[in-house]
Amino acid sequence: MELELLDENERKLNNLTLAVYILQAVSLLVGVTGIVAVIINYVKRDDVRGTLYESHFEWQIRTFWLALLGYVIGAVLTWLLVGFVILFAVWVWYIYRVVKGFLYFNDRKPLPLQ
Template identity: 45%
Template structure:
């Protein structure tokens, strides 16, 4: 048996890639993450299944990253929060880079609902 060929629309893949880039820029300028998540919500319904997994991943990166950072901020009072914020930042970057790599290959994001990497 052969693997199914996934046809990719460069414009749609370009939008998903732009969202990943906006998320990377959000490491410095936080407002771009809000723009990115709005774009992901707008594009996910019209996307093919393989690309929808990337939009789902991007939406999860935003909300889970926000949750991790909020927990870290609250716990920074007892100093462990700074470690949580650092771990959340590393998780955020790894998740984005992994998404960009699978998007460049034209593959769906593996387990976009997962809490790990």
């Protein structure tokens, strides 16, 4: 197995990155786990610098903040009804970001930060 070749520190970072992706996915049903995920990202950010996981942490952080912004805008605009469309679009975009990030993580590839 490829994970057997990882040293102990890299294995911890690998597991932590996976846990954050899981927390982000669960946040689609239980929103508070997304907050827990981004707190983990910020607390452990220095530990992943210079590793494969750095791009994943940046991706996860950016996903959280952009989704939060989109949800706030959508919520404010619900009285115009267009907010419901925005909320749905942000929800779909969030799923896309979590899935794409996980697939890159699973392939042990860094994410292009765009």
